Amino acid sequence: MGWNAADKSLAARLPEGVLREVSPAYLEEPRGRYHGHAGLIAAPRDVEEVAAVVRACAAANVAIVPRGGGTGLVGGQVMTDGPAPLILSMERMIAIRQVYAEESVMLAESGVTLQQARDAAAEAGRLFPLSLASQGTAQIGGVLSTNAGGVNVLRYGNARAQCLGLEAVLPSGEILHDLKRLRKDNTGYDLRDLLIGAEGTLGIITAASLALAANPAESGVALMVVEDPMAALRLLALAQTRMAGGVSAFELLSGQGLQFLAEHFPQIRQPFAEIPEWQVLIEVGLPAGLQAQDALEGLFMAGMEAGLVSDGVIAQSGQQAADFWGLREHIPLGNRAVGAIASHDISLPLSEIPSFIADARDMLAAQGDMRINCFGHLGDGNLHYNLYPAHGRHRDEYDDQRHHLSRLVHEMVVARGGSFSAEHGVGRLKVDDLARWGDPGRLGAMRAIKQALDPQGIMNPGAVLAL
């Protein structure tokens, strides 16, 4: 193995048997924007070994890049320049330590995939609600470090809201033992929520105490056609009032996205003969004694009466519900087939969404000929706002404009009190955006905390905060 002297010296200080061969799988990220480099790859087996690796790296002044499933979309998992880091892979910490079904709590190590965690909960008759497209690969440590979102945030919150406690290794090499199974504990600063979303820059999450939920007694899915985003938001408010917190997902689908699907995946059945300009996918989870179909029909009727809904279809079976979700989940495939000029993971205050969608469309029309697919987690105010070439043109033709267009979109979002990174995090991709738009008071406090906990700056340097 082509180690240099420094790597050899560090390797000698690591616990026996933790090293892995450097291979491309550790150095890549899904969008192919970044190619990382690494001196050593370590895969510790328990928290003590993680702590030993961290202490050894601190002593050798070698940076550490934590690695989960590697599915992050903002380059948080790859370091591209500076002295080669050690990559700390969680691939061997894959135990589900315990499921407390009667408490609705699960203790899982960081290398457990989201799907495995969901399966373990299901086996115990419980629901681990966090759900996102990459859940077969994404790991618990990663989804917590990035405070991942997904399709059920509206009801169950982001990853942060589903974590009761953590075990972690701090940059000092000290272990944080806080794997509590408590819903209430007011004994000092909230380090759990500080590590969650810190993208590996303040320490390494090694295990988590996860809050499970009861599976709703009744559940159902519907697609409803709305005139415009304002009507969709009014329908959301109506649904929230009628369902008493029972709305699990409320996803916006634009006609443009379904058009892409129809063109490139004609085999996917679309429920409406003519593709509506706007529709919403609604999932509800309800108490025993109330049929989900009845509740959704009641919502549909109330939406019709209020002039919010013009058409709709309620899934009559589990298969049909899965088909509706399939339509939603295939949208990114259609997007990829077309090839985006630029994509944006934004959030807005709910009441700003209709005017943002209208104003951004006008603003972009003045910039050139392009198509917009705006879709996503409307219930959370989180939109995937993606730009595509005009029909017959290719994304490469927009290369000169890409950066400028994204800047314009983000400026419009920030001016309305929105976020330029709703659920993907900052990583390395959005470090400049954070420096530009972040509140100075907040950035100052972040830097002070980073300096206090990681004075050597060895934890995932260059992610979140500029070096």
Add this chain to the structure above:
Amino acid sequence: MGWNAADKSLAARLPEGVLREVSPAYLEEPRGRYHGHAGLIAAPRDVEEVAAVVRACAAANVAIVPRGGGTGLVGGQVMTDGPAPLILSMERMIAIRQVYAEESVMLAESGVTLQQARDAAAEAGRLFPLSLASQGTAQIGGVLSTNAGGVNVLRYGNARAQCLGLEAVLPSGEILHDLKRLRKDNTGYDLRDLLIGAEGTLGIITAASLALAANPAESGVALMVVEDPMAALRLLALAQTRMAGGVSAFELLSGQGLQFLAEHFPQIRQPFAEIPEWQVLIEVGLPAGLQAQDALEGLFMAGMEAGLVSDGVIAQSGQQAADFWGLREHIPLGNRAVGAIASHDISLPLSEIPSFIADARDMLAAQGDMRINCFGHLGDGNLHYNLYPAHGRHRDEYDDQRHHLSRLVHEMVVARGGSFSAEHGVGRLKVDDLARWGDPGRLGAMRAIKQALDPQGIMNPGAVLAL
């Protein structure tokens, strides 16, 4: 006014008109354990004035004790020794800046009382779910700084879960502008959750963006008699499964507590002819189309079938529901009439609760003759575990034992993975407990953060962490 030279010098640096006269109301706390002292009292009118006060105190090296409604039970609001601090009262920052009904968001300043916030939400047709006994006096800044709990945590979470963003003044005098109305925003470290629960030791919360909820279409309350705490927990699991997250409160009432009430407040009607040893108060909030009484009756029948419930009564009117809650809410009055030897605000992993209650009873029986009232937020694993003198004896007779008994109870709780402060915080009362039982890794990181954000140590010194 009897200011010394240092006070006079600081007073001259403060914004015009912020000073208030020192009066006992600023120096007391509800349990009368601590009597604070103060040099100056400042009541700024806006966040810039708060920042100016903080900068002036930093320059003069004078400590700041933030003061909300003063209802905290652990002495976080009173500094009893050391050089006299400036007390920073939020009494003039009482604006509800905006209610965004369509977003279910409210922007409120820190001096708004919890009741006022709840009323403003109700006026807009929304619910601000945080609810606790002192809500007429407790202020938003205080309930956030202590991450207050209350009776609806089971469904809506602690104060932390109900806050989307903060405006605050950091110990440096810099303003944190993070009053966002977003459900999703992953752009850096979670300073919001760090300030929430920091009890004023890391900065001063001046305003908050609060998440509101829809009022459930249907709601209902029942009292159900259970054999023991294990049956209560099984009934909770059954209720969670049947109600799909619709259980808003699940409170445990012990026979001892109701006995105290019967003795001292015989005018309060008790629904069961014979006081049951254990009962639970259940509140549900449900979707349109499902009558709460039907749902509660269904739960009662299922509980009977499962052998968990032996008797029960479902409120048939709003008045009866209020009466059931009245019974629950009067328990502290009965407690006060008897006079506790020691009281404990503990939480436990749910499945540890039955054995804790049994073992603690046996352990205490060996310590002497006393009565136990164990009640509270069972759904959250949060019990108020209070000790009372044996019949015919007085609490003063137990003075020698008090500290020892509390230590024994807390040790038993901590050994089972529980917390010695579930919802009241650390304040000054539990600083030693935190130092004793806190995880060393966690305490080290807390101290590093305190030192980084407040290097002079002027923010509420002596609270949470020892000086």
